Amino acid sequence: xxxxxxxxxxxxxxxxxxxxxxxxxxxxxxxxxxxxxxxxxxxxxxxxxxxxxxxxxxxxxxxxxxxxxxxxxxxxxxxxxxxxxxxxxxxxxxxxxxxxxxxxxxxxxxxxxxxxxxxxxxxxxxxxxxxxxxxxxxxxxxxxxxxxxxxxxxxxxxxxxxxxxxxxxxxxxxxxxxxxxxxxxxxxxxxxxxxxxxxxxxxxxxxxxxxxxxxxxxxxxxxxxxxxxxxxxxxxxxxxxxxxxxxxxxxxxxxxxxxxxxxxxxxxxxxxxxxxxxxxxxxxxxxxxxxxxxxxxxxxxxxxxxxx
Numbered sequence: 001x002x003x004x005x006x007x008x009x010x011x012x013x014x015x016x017x018x019x020x021x022x023x024x025x026x027x028x029x030x031x032x033x034x035x036x037x038x039x040x041x042x043x044x045x046x047x048x049x050x051x052x053x054x055x056x057x058x059x060x061x062x063x064x065x066x067x068x069x070x071x072x073x074x075x076x077x078x079x080x081x082x083x084x085x086x087x088x089x090x091x092x093x094x095x096x097x098x099x100x101x102x103x104x105x106x107x108x109x110x111x112x113x114x115x116x117x118x119x120x121x122x123x124x125x126x127x128x129x130x131x132x133x134x135x136x137x138x139x140x141x142x143x144x145x146x147x148x149x150x151x152x153x154x155x156x157x158x159x160x161x162x163x164x165x166x167x168x169x170x171x172x173x174x175x176x177x178x179x180x181x182x183x184x185x186x187x188x189x190x191x192x193x194x195x196x197x198x199x200x201x202x203x204x205x206x207x208x209x210x211x212x213x214x215x216x217x218x219x220x221x222x223x224x225x226x227x228x229x230x231x232x233x234x235x236x237x238x239x240x241x242x243x244x245x246x247x248x249x250x251x252x253x254x255x256x257x258x259x260x261x262x263x264x265x266x267x268x269x270x271x272x273x274x275x276x277x278x279x280x281x282x283x284x285x286x287x288x289x290x291x292x293x294x295x296x297x298x299x300x301x302x303x304x305x306x307x308x
Contacts (some may be wrong), residue, residue, distance in 0.1 A: 033058060037058065080161060080164035080165075080167070080168060081168060081298065081301050081302060082164075082165055082168045082169075082293075082295045083295060083296075083297050083298035083301060083302045084245050084295060084296070084297040084298075084302075085295050086228065086233060086244060086292060086293070086294050086295070087160055087165055087292065087293045087295070088160070088226070088227040088228055088290070088291070088292035088293075089149065089150070089160055089227060089290045089291055089292070090160070090223055090224055090225065090226065090227055091150040091160070091220075091221050091222065091223055091224075092150065092215075092221075092222050092223075092224055092288055092290070093148070093150055093221075093222070094215060094217075094222040094285075094288070095222065097285075097286050099148050100286040100287075100288055100289075101286055102148060103147055103148055103288075103289045104286065104287060104288070104289045106143070106146055106147060106289075107147075107203075107204070107257055107289040107291075108203055108204045109204070110143045110204070110257075111186075111188060111203060111204025111205070111206065111257070112204040112205055113139075114131050114135055114186055114204075115131075115204060115205050115206075117133065117135075118131060118132050118133040119131075119132050120132070120188065120205075120206055123235060125192070126192060126231070126232075126235070127189065127190035127191045127192040127193075127208070127209050127211075128187050128188070128189045128190070128232060128235050129187060129188045129190075129206050129208070130185065130186075130187045130235060130236055131185065131186040131187070134183035134184060134185060134252065135183070135184045135185075135186050135255075136182070136183070136184075137169070137173045137181045137182045137183065137184055138173060140169075140184045140186070140253075140255055141166070141169050141170060141173060144165075144166060144169070144291075145166060147291065149162035150221060165293075168301070169181055171301065172298065172300070172301060175300060178299070178300045180250045180251055180296075180298055180299070180300065180301075181250075181251065181253050181295075181296075182251045183249075183251045183252050184252070184253050184254070184255055185235075185236035185252060185253070185254045185255065186254075186255045186257075187232070187235055187236065187254065187255070187256050187257070188203065188204070188206055188208055188256075188257045188259070189211065189229070189232050189235075189256050189257065189258050189259075190208040190209040190210060190211055190258075190259055191209040191210070191211055191212075192209070193209060194209045195209065195210070195211075195212060195261070196210055196212065196261040196263045196264075201259065201287070203259060208259050210259045210260065210261035210287060211258055211259060211260055211261065212260070212261055212263075212264040213225060213227065213258075213260050213264050213290075214264065215264055224260065224264075224288075224290070227258055227290045227292050228256065228258075228292045232256055232292075233254070233256075233294050234246075235254070235256075236252075236254050244294045245294070245295075245296055245297050248294070248296040248297075249296060250296045250297065250298055250299050251296075252296060253293055253294060253295050253296060254293065254294040255291065255292075255293055256291065256292040256293070256294070257289060257290075257291055258289070258290040258291070258292070259287060259288075259289060260287065260288040260289075260290055261287060262285040262286050262287050262288070
């Protein structure tokens with residue numbers, strides 16, 4: 001501290017602080033948190049409010065904890081950020097054929113609508129069709145709001161927080177000063193060659209080879225494991241290797257639609273003999289539309305906010 005404040009007037013340009021990138025990032029984050037908290041506290045004075053009237057929300061961090069878990073009390077996530085993440089539907093309502101059908105038909109109408117504004121190009125060496133233009137964010141958000149997700153509470157575990165995700169997309173799109181997620185890449189992902197039939201299925205005007213995913217029945221619901229394939233996460237960017245968010249603009253998320261064949265083999269239990277999927281009647285089995293979203297890094301909302 002003595003050295004930090006010991007420079008005489010006119011020698012300020014000689015001040016140097018050597019540290020690591022990790023410490024610098026942590027210090028920058030904590031300084032921002034303090035600035036935001038002070039700004040919120042000033043609001044109490046200006047608006048003659050107290051913490052009972054308006055609880056503070058604290059910016060969270062992927063590595064630094066706000067406080068010890070046993071001291072959080074009634075604190076919970078108030079504003080969830082999906083910056084730099086990939087969200088995918090791994091829990092499916094496989095025992096609700098009406099929901100599966102509604103989602104499947106919704107996706108087909110959406111793809112037809114996107115195709116009416118341009119065209120889909122098949123990426124060589126893949127089974128992926130990519131729209132040759134960027135789709136308006138509000139159009140994609142309208143589609144996502146109609147898609148029937150398995151509720152996070154319904155699976156008692158790490159289901160997709162669809163409500164938080166839709167809120168996040170809406171906030172970023174409607175930011176009056178710095179909107180993000182305005183131009184979406186849209187792709188339909190299938191196999192390169194047919195697996196479950198000799199011919200592809202027609203979907204929104206595209207000829208798609210359906211994919212296969214394992215189906216596991218649990219007391220929480222039906223889980224398909226991992227939906228996405230790593231090479232698909234950069235399918236709309238130059239080069240298909242590396243981090244999905246490298247070179248991705250904050251305006252340009254990627255929406256992937258997967259057609260999962262109803263013939264997909266169910267996962268067996270530890271004996272290897274009895275299918276865990278046996279409790280779903282054959283006539284209820286439908287082709288399934290799964291979706292995944294690759295979110296770019298947000299410049300305006302990179303972190304969650306935690307509060308009461």
